Amino acid sequence: MKKINEYGWTGVFVRTDKGEEIFRGAVEAGYIVSEPGGSIESYYPVNPGHPKKKFAVPTRIEYRKKYGWPVPKIT
Structure with missing residues (x-):
């Protein structure tokens, strides 16, 4: 990516x-x-x-759903 200003750039998930x-x-x-x-x-x-976390997270997602907490979108 080219630098578009003096601040540079960052990735966002x-x-x-x-x-x-x-x-x-x-x-x-x-x-x-x-x-x-x-x-x-x-x-x-x-x-x-990331790859390890992606496949280890289903239990945590179910836990979060159980308590009505926000759940991330996993792609």
Whole structure:
């Protein structure tokens, strides 16, 4: 990615529908410039535990659902 200003760039992972709504609102309001990223696999070097966590998390998701807590979208 090319640097578009003096602040550089960062990756964002949106995990819930509410997070998606907030993120899109910030983009539409002009607070954030959004460009498409790569596939999730391209981020593994940044977060090498992701594949392990992705498959270890179903029990935690069920626990969160049981108590009505927010549940992340796992892709």
